[in-house]
Amino acid sequence: MSIPASLPLRNDLKGEEPYGAPQLDVPVCLNVNENPYPPAPDVVDTIAERVRQIAPTLNRYPDREHMALRRAFSDYLAKESDTRLDPEQIWAANGSNEIMLQLFQAFGGPGRKALGFAPTYSMYPEYARDTFTQWVTVPRNEDFTLDVDAAIAAINEVRPAMVLVTSPNNPTGTPLPMDQTKRLLAACEQASVDGADEGVHPILVVDEAYVEFRTPGVPSAVTLIDEHPNLAVSRTMSKAFAYAGARVGYIAADRGIVDAMRIVRMPYHLSAVTQAAALAALEHTDEQLSTVAHLRETREATAAWLKGLTYKGRPLTVAHSESNFVYFGLFDDRDFIFNELLRRGVLIRDVGPDGWLRVCMGTDEEMATFRAAFAEVLALAEKEA
Template sequence: MTDFQAMLRADLRGGSPYGAPQLDVPVAVNTNESSHPVPHDVVEAIAAAVTRVAPGLNRYPDREFVELRTALAGYLSVTTGCEIDREQVWAGNGSNEVLQHLVQAFGGPGRIALGFTPSYSMHPIISRGVGTTWVDGLRDASPDRFDIDTDLAVAQVREHDPHVVFLCSPNNPTGTALRLETVTAVYDAAPRAIVVVDEAYAEFARPGTPSALTLLPGRDRLVVTRTMSKAFAFAGVRLGYLAADPQLTELLRLVRLPYHLSSVTQAVALAALTHARTMLSMVEQIKASRDALVQGCTRLGLDPVPSDANFVLVGGFADARASWQHLLDRGVLVRDVGLPHHLRITAGTMQETQSVLDALALTLDQDGKGTA
């Protein structure tokens, strides 16, 4: 029998793939999807768009996806007030592919990527997947604090001199947003690095939370990534994108696969962007549900982290894994992200949030520090 482990690249042996349970439960709030279905009028627009392109599926799609990049640039310009040109925009099959393009182009063997954990678990997986050395940086000297300490971050950047730096705002799994001063300090301290600010959850940020898109002018090594999976309720479409200096985005063509965005993907994404206001109307409902989740968990004696995302990291569990199982036994699937005493809970519909709170109340013991 073939020993595939022996044949596998040495740096991948013993690794674990990305994975979140996909279980058929009444309340699935573990992967930060939107619980709101795509509105009917948008469904009709998508169906019409796919019908238009279907006869031409015998031909390859627009390799440069010009119309889609133009629409994405327009969306960012309108919603953030930043002037974004289509030459600054790049897209892929989910933001993971966009992030992979960045590491393929600017990472690789002999190069270093630095992130500040806990953060998005795909950043190290993507980096290691193309042979980049990954460095787990600290967010704060205290393991119980989840904001990035700017001075500590700068010190780590100077120590490791990375080629790629990952920042997350709002951060996954903590939900905490970055101050722009932190982004600029890290950028200035990393003169040879591509600095990536992952803003997958930016549309859910509380009022006054800034976007790193405002920092792009004059910073040609800065990249801001976004996705349509979250705020657009489009997780099943797989469309992520970034904004950066046009010379940087030009270089990403060296590593993308030919015709990597299908005609159908482009058509579906364009239809949704045409109805952006309708799609984003769900965001305020999700933010209200998130805030209700924070308030409800606080009343239960738990310790939710203030969130600018569509999820809440909740602390205060005596045994997070046991509580995860007790919630699942009650039909509620949340995410165990491996942080002691914490579970991450997506903000679903108001009804789902109430179901989560009801299940938590049953799960917690009388002093609110729960193992049921």
């Protein structure tokens, strides 16, 4: 990337690179946490029919409040999380990335702070940068669980406008138990906010991008929304719903939070085509989520397999995951492991603390290729030692 020095680029953006995992033409891509199984033919037919129906209206702007889609998400959450929310408590956007950016635009800004828990999703500091919000992190425990006491202490000391916690966490897959969510909420409801009026309290944002992969029966933070007006729960259709290319995310929250996001949203931000495609997928919820149980089983099998391996005489460490990926290490030279896998046509992700790698669950054939390639690379690492 080359930006001429003569351009008036913002000073804080000088030297920055665009965010994004590598997009490489390799046989096995297991680096961006996609669902590897495409929509079924009847789902594709419904998508095409929905888009065909609205195509003659594309000379007009779409419903900027996307009420039909919000009602559909309300129905989905009632089924998936056993919680019925009003459509006005739901807001959709172009992926959960835009949802998060709107939250930072509405509640962050100069003089405001956002608090997170590292390692976590690497886009959070970029949302903060883009909105001139100060990004502050508290380290997680060694096993990547949340140090709740340290988190509460930081909430009171930092006085952030937003507290962001990902469950399951990315890149580690670590879930946030409900009792810990409630403790964070209680702390936020008592804390003050730097740069805000007296009586203003932080919002807790629970990012549930991977929540459908959790252990069945575990409740979602969505169940707490009606009792906690400072809670926002972000979701996406990109992962379990196998809809990454459609770019649809949404948030469930108190109506006050949704209305704040409506202030900063761009006019007609969600196209008629996007709304139609999302509604089509929601018509086929069971089919779209039909591979989740198998991917969960694949995750458990992959984690068990990795735990049985050694690297330079040491057993691999595998983080507990409730997502569709597994985080594992520790490697003296993770770049060597990453690049040797890539040479064998397998792309995974080198993300988070040094020494750790993340692999997304693919098809059975892709995972077999990963295992064979990784075994070869480990053997090669032993020779190089």
